[in-house]
Amino acid sequence: MASLTFPGVLRQPVTMQRYFDDKPKYSLRNDKTSSLACQKPNIPRNLSSSVASPTRVAAPSLDNETIADRSQNHVAWTSIRQERWEDELVVEGEIPLWLNGTYLRNGPGLWHIEDYNFRHLFDGYSMLVKLHFENGRLIAGHRQLESEAYKAAKKNKRICFREFSEVPKPDNFLAYVGDLASLFSGTSLTDNANTGVVKLGDGRVVCLTETQKGSIIIDPNTLDTLGKFEYSDNLGGLIHSAHPIVTDAEFLTLLPDLVKPGYLVVKMKPGTNERKIIGRVDCRGGPAPGWVHSFPVTEHYIVVPEMPLRYCAQNLLRAEPTPLYKFEWHPESKAFLHVMCKASGKIVASVEVPLFVTFHFINAYEEEDEDGRVTAIIADCCEHNADTTILDKLRLHNLRSFNGQDVLPDARVGRFIIPLDGSPKGKLEAALDPDEHGRGMDMCSINPNYLGKKYRYAYACGAQRPCNFPNTLTKLDFVKKMAKNWYEEGAVPSEPFFVARPGATEEDDGVAISMISEKNGGGYALLLDGSTFKEIARARFPYGLPYGLHGCWVPKI
Ligand SMILES: CC(=O)/C=C/C=C(C)/C=C/C1=C(C)CCCC1(C)C
Numbered sequence: 001m002a003s004l005t006f007p008g009v010l011r012q013p014v015t016m017q018r019y020f021d022d023k024p025k026y027s028l029r030n031d032k033t034s035s036l037a038c039q040k041p042n043i044p045r046n047l048s049s050s051v052a053s054p055t056r057v058a059a060p061s062l063d064n065e066t067i068a069d070r071s072q073n074h075v076a077w078t079s080i081r082q083e084r085w086e087d088e089l090v091v092e093g094e095i096p097l098w099l100n101g102t103y104l105r106n107g108p109g110l111w112h113i114e115d116y117n118f119r120h121l122f123d124g125y126s127m128l129v130k131l132h133f134e135n136g137r138l139i140a141g142h143r144q145l146e147s148e149a150y151k152a153a154k155k156n157k158r159i160c161f162r163e164f165s166e167v168p169k170p171d172n173f174l175a176y177v178g179d180l181a182s183l184f185s186g187t188s189l190t191d192n193a194n195t196g197v198v199k200l201g202d203g204r205v206v207c208l209t210e211t212q213k214g215s216i217i218i219d220p221n222t223l224d225t226l227g228k229f230e231y232s233d234n235l236g237g238l239i240h241s242a243h244p245i246v247t248d249a250e251f252l253t254l255l256p257d258l259v260k261p262g263y264l265v266v267k268m269k270p271g272t273n274e275r276k277i278i279g280r281v282d283c284r285g286g287p288a289p290g291w292v293h294s295f296p297v298t299e300h301y302i303v304v305p306e307m308p309l310r311y312c313a314q315n316l317l318r319a320e321p322t323p324l325y326k327f328e329w330h331p332e333s334k335a336f337l338h339v340m341c342k343a344s345g346k347i348v349a350s351v352e353v354p355l356f357v358t359f360h361f362i363n364a365y366e367e368e369d370e371d372g373r374v375t376a377i378i379a380d381c382c383e384h385n386a387d388t389t390i391l392d393k394l395r396l397h398n399l400r401s402f403n404g405q406d407v408l409p410d411a412r413v414g415r416f417i418i419p420l421d422g423s424p425k426g427k428l429e430a431a432l433d434p435d436e437h438g439r440g441m442d443m444c445s446i447n448p449n450y451l452g453k454k455y456r457y458a459y460a461c462g463a464q465r466p467c468n469f470p471n472t473l474t475k476l477d478f479v480k481k482m483a484k485n486w487y488e489e490g491a492v493p494s495e496p497f498f499v500a501r502p503g504a505t506e507e508d509d510g511v512a513i514s515m516i517s518e519k520n521g522g523g524y525a526l527l528l529d530g531s532t533f534k535e536i537a538r539a540r541f542p543y544g545l546p547y548g549l550h551g552c553w554v555p556k557i
């Protein structure tokens with residue numbers, strides 16, 4: 001591949017060769033001096049011979065797993081080999097000339113330290129991927145996020161902080177922080193911001209996870225870690241929703257209160273680090289608040305979900321993961337949705353709803369009668385049929401041992417209808433027949449111009465069965481109640497992220513960006529037309545990408 005430069009994009013020509021030659025952070029073979037990589041690289045056969053070396057290796061020996069499992073490892077669940085890389089990609093097809101800016105994607109890219117293997121997808125150390133589009137060309141790169149948790153693990157060759165499922169051995173933590181009491185305090189929580197990345201209204205780009213300390217500012221061009229995003233208020237608490245609602249005007253999020261079960265609803269203005277309280281919701285059931293990975297908003301309201309999958313104080317402190325990790329399923333505590341007025345902080349509705357399990361809300365809007373009065377709130381989510389087993393399916397062992405059996409639990413677009421007339425109960429139904437998307441449903445995006453408004457389309461991952469993980473890209477049409485699906489055998493696609501064409505008047509006028517990890521170890525960036533959902537361009541990476549979670553769009557100004 002030629003050495004290419006984008007004037008104004010990169011400070012100097014950066015070729016793949018140069019990165020490999022100058023910055024070999026970890027050796028490329030089974031080298032004992034390498035702190036992260038431990039196994040012989042598995043080189044995809046179709047890689048160009050000019051590529052100096054692969055940037056990944058198959059994960060090292062896997063806990064509780066057999067050699068047979070290991071031979072089936074998909075690159076999606078295999079740690080990235082090298083800390084950083086960047087180059088221009090050759091594009092097949094055409095990138096629309098209006099698509100100028102950078103798509104950033106965050107996700108867990110490294111699931112082992114030395115010969116210790118993490119157990120859950122969500123444990124991996126954050127790795128950022130960028131796709132920089134400019135005048136039909138594409139520069140790609142990846143970089144490990146330099147969180148405290150990652151740096152400490154690298155230095156000490158072991159986990160030093162509490163991750164989603166992993167807990168450091170007391171002596172690991174003591175060696176690092178040096179105080180037994182803090183192993184059981186917030187100090188021991190990870191800052192491994194591996195879930196998402198958002199662009200604030202003031203231009204700062206922040207990586208996030210569910211711990212508040214895991215809010216880390218990055219440079220969207222170089223992917224450099226710039227430092228912690230410190231909240232300057234005194235709201236306290238340790239955790240928050242991994243998915244704030246971020247617009248140019250504000251940042252809204254939920255802070256679960258584990259002491260007096262409830263949620264603080266807060267907002268932060270661009271240019272500040274200070275969250276201000278909009279209001280508070282007290283839980284109606286259960287010993288603790290429900291997990292709030294995400295929540296939806298309408299133009300005037302914030303919907304606070306109270307899921308019966310609740311945080312569990314004892315599980316937070318356990319040394320070994322439980323089947324539901326830091327959570328507990330409390331069907332007897334029931335499920336509720338609370339609706340808070342954004343302007344006043346008042347609760348305008350609080351309804352019991354059927355039991356549900358969701359990571360991701362898709363969108364919400366206000367339903368009006370003929371006179372323009374708001375009669376109900378509609379809130380859509382990727383709903384796992386009130387079945388918590390999806391959390392276990394995301395264990396790396398399960399992801400890595402696909403043997404052709406159809407083991408992905410069914411999911412659907414769950415549509416909540418929340419009446420605003422004081423009725424005590426809300427409804428939950430499927431927004432379309434789940435067979436339209438193969439009964440797999442997660443990792444969704446919408447046209448951001450329709451956030452909180454009546455909308456017609458969503459983009460997500462669905463399923464072509466048999467599978468053990470969502471393996472299609474799907475465009476959902478809530479008016480026709482139909483889906484258009486993209487599928488390639490053996491592909492593991494990441495969340496299709498919708499970018500609207502500037503000046504567009506149609507909701508689906510734009511592109512959906514995804515990154516595909518392939519069965520043969522390769523990977524590519526994929527652009528689908530937002531309307532026809534047909535491929536318009538793809539650009540192959542010289543290495544296979546680990547699976548990634550959520551992204552954001554940083555437009556070129
Ligand atoms: C990647 C993803 O979607 C979720 C990540 C969740 C994390 C890292 C959760 C971490 C937590 C702890 C380390 C202790 C406190 C509870 C909880 C927020 C689950």
Ligand SMILES: CC(/C=C/C=O)=C\C=C\C=O
Pocket residue numbers: 195359390411440441442443469470549
């Ligand atoms: C990848 C995922 C669920 C897939 C289920 O079918 C959930 C990710 C959650 C974190 O962002």
Ligand SMILES: [Fe+2]
Pocket residue numbers: 195242243293359360549550
């Ligand atoms: Fe998420």
